[in-house]
Amino acid sequence: MTQQSPDPLLSPDRTPTLAGVERAAVKVAALLPQTPLLPLDVGGRTIWCKAECLQPVGAFKIRGAWHRLTDLTPDQAAAGVVGVSSGNHAQGVAWAAKRLGIKATIVMPSNAPQMKLAATRALGADVVLYDRVTESRDAVAANLLDERGGTLVHAYGDPWIIEGQGSMGIEARAQLTERGIAGPDKVVACCGGGGLSAGLALACPDAEIVAVEPEGWDDVTRSLAAGEILSVEDLAAPTECDALQTPQTWPINFAVLQARGVRGVVVTRDEVRHAMRVAFEKLHLVVEPGGAAALAAILAGKVEPGEATLVTLSGGNVEPQKYAEIIAG
Amino acid sequence: MTQQSPDPLLSPDRTPTLAGVERAAVKVAALLPQTPLLPLDVGGRTIWCKAECLQPVGAFKIRGAWHRLTDLTPDQAAAGVVGVSSGNHAQGVAWAAKRLGIKATIVMPSNAPQMKLAATRALGADVVLYDRVTESRDAVAANLLDERGGTLVHAYGDPWIIEGQGSMGIEARAQLTERGIAGPDKVVACCGGGGLSAGLALACPDAEIVAVEPEGWDDVTRSLAAGEILSVEDLAAPTECDALQTPQTWPINFAVLQARGVRGVVVTRDEVRHAMRVAFEKLHLVVEPGGAAALAAILAGKVEPGEATLVTLSGGNVEPQKYAEIIAG
Incomplete structure (x- = not known):
């Protein structure tokens, strides 16, 4: 389906690396200003x-997409992406x-x-x-690629x-350094399939990494605890964190997370809603439920802050009615 | 009441200057990271x-306060501020x-x-x-200072x-330059008493400056049109823009605004609410009513964007119930 490049750096089966994260960070820095790194007293x-919202x-997703699409060969770019x-x-x-x-088709x-x-x-x-609930998104994508x-x-x-999302960590490290702070010593990331968590694990090799999932969609947490990739059990499990609803992580992510001893933490709907309200009141940021999971884990006392803790506020795409309901809560 | 310094730079009766704005900008830059300058398609x-929220x-008010308080003499600092x-x-x-x-007393x-x-x-x-409605805040403050x-x-x-608030303009100019953009050629500012507008007029000497007020509290707009300082007529006039409820501008502000040919524009409650919803949806920022007035003027077509228009999103301190009501609108 995809063209294989003779350059191993351009093979889709290659292993993501810190050097790749750093290369992504340079490309992202040339395209986008840094997002703020905002202090919050807990x-x-x-x-x-x-503040990736x-x-x-x-949302932070622009990072990985930019890194991937700018590395397509001209022939690949001409054929489009799915x-x-x-x-x-x-x-x-x-x-x-x-x-x-580039022509883009998105399976949603x-x-x-x-x-x-x-x-x-x-x-x-x-x-x-x-x-x-009834279809595999990866199968739908595979069919589209065949067609x-x-x-x-x-x-x-x-x-x-993975490398592109990790560029957030390179940026945050530089921002902490500007403030005279070493670190981060701990990274708490919102986790769906583990792209961001794995990227940050590569970007911050000295930090403890915590991946935070919403209840019902805790496959990465269970997989890391079990030492093997497990799937979400109930694909109809309700959650407001639509951005984190991934049925299963992939080996390329799991390998990075497992090698770094990453642990998973699960947060409840109410913990996420509270974190959204804190982001509203203290930071004046609109954070969507899936983007507030990491903050929720800290505010709920499920993750102890370190000396210099990086927390991802991953996205802010939330419907106004839903947001109003949560904030007025 | 206040101690007079022999240094004319430190006299409270001095005229604010671009050099003073630049000095404030250096002090603010040493203290606080730049706030983001976010593009919005209109x-x-x-x-x-x-994004001063x-x-x-x-809110941006931290700029002027920092510039003022860091210039107090040791004796002044010991006596506190009102x-x-x-x-x-x-x-x-x-x-x-x-x-x-420093000890602070605030009349609110x-x-x-x-x-x-x-x-x-x-x-x-x-x-x-x-x-x-029934008391003059300046009179209350004067009594406190006497006591x-x-x-x-x-x-x-x-x-x-005025100079401290103007540091926002120095920062924005640098951020535009980083993006390869000359300007701003137009500055649209939320306006209460005219501190920010005057500061930006000094900071951006080549830009057209527009001061935006909420309906009912349009004294600066009427004053600029009349060529003399006029007061708000009904101090009980309802507005959601509590941050912009100033009964009258002061000569020090009016002199700067008038010398630069600043014009005032008035926005309605619904225009402000719409701007808050746009900031929510497109920028993922929580902006309070008074902080959304400038954006409201542009979105309502009352101010035509220039080639490089700077718009102040001045603050984000809004009660959750009120915000929810407006966003769900």
Whole structure:
């Protein structure tokens, strides 16, 4: 389906590396200003919140998409890309594709938030819907690639995506250094399939990494505890964290997470909602449920802050009615 | 009341200058990271939104307060400061005072948002309430200064405050330059008493400056049109823009605004609410009503964007219930 390049760096089966994260960080820095790293006092300790909801598509996903699409060969670029996403990766791929003049087809769940579907289409992508409960999104994507050709840009199971998301860690390290702070010594990341967590694990080799999932969608947490990849048991499990609804991590992610001794933590709906309210009141940021999971884990006392804790506020794409309901809570 | 310094730069009656704005910008840059300058597409044109709601106290007011308090003589600092504010300047002064170990007393309207009162007290300031309709806040402050001594830190009628707020313009100019953009050629600012507008007029000497007020509290707009300082006619006029409820600008502000040919524009409640929803959806920023007035003027077509338009998103301190009501709108 995808063209194989003779350059091992350009093989989709390659292993993501810190050097790759650093290369991605240079490309992202040339394209986008740094997102703010905002201090927040939690019980007398300062944690550092990376406001990725301020990215052009409202989420960090623009990082990996840009790194992947800018490394396509001219032939690959001409054939277009196929993305698979619950919404934020969709917008990241569509944004990068539009900017580079590449045709993008995105496989999205039919129950994705309307604003994410609309935003992806507004960026010029062709959206193909699937049913989250009865269909495998990876199978739908594979069929599309068979029919149309092109390169798969997976939402997390891809070395470029992992490296690209990791660029957030390089940026945060530089921002801490500017403030005279060494670190981070701890990284708490919102986790769906483990693309961001794996990228940050590569970017911050000396930090403890914690991957935070919403209850019901805790496959990475259970997989890391079990030492093998496990799937979400109930694909109809309710959650407000649509951005983190991934049924299973991929070996490329799991290998990085396991090698670094990453642990998973699970947060409840109410813990996430509380974190959204704190981000509203203290930081004046609109954070979507899936983007508030990491902060929720700290505020709930499930993760103890370190000396210099990096927390991802991964995205801010939430429907106004839903947000109003949560904030007024 | 205030001690007079022999240094003309340190006299409270001095005229604010571009050199003073630049000096303030250096001091602010040493203290606080830049706030993001976020692009927003408005009918095919890009405007540049300065996200001052991300400042530590949730508003730009920290700039002027820091510039003023760091220029106090040791004797002045020991005697403490008295601020007058509807809430955001209060927090700015309280924040700077706490950081510098200076005692702060703040005169605030009794109907200020509870979160602004609570946040000011939480920063260690002594809050003295007054009635917005029946009492003059300046008279209340003058009485306090007679009783307690100390230095008045007015919310807008003060050369340091004007220069400090203007540091936002120096920062924005540098951020535009980094993106290879000359400008700004137009600056659209939320306007209460005219501290920010005057500061930006000094900071951006080549730009057209527009001061935006909420309906009912349009004294600066009417004053600029009349060529003399006029007051708000109905001090009980309802508005959601509590941050912009100033009864009258001061000569020090008016002189700068008039000399630069600044014009005023008035926005309605619904225009402000729409701007808050756009900031929510497109920028993922929580902006309070008074902080959204400038954006409202552009979105309502009352101000035409220029080639490089700077728009102030001045603050984000809004009660959750009120915000939810507006966003769900």
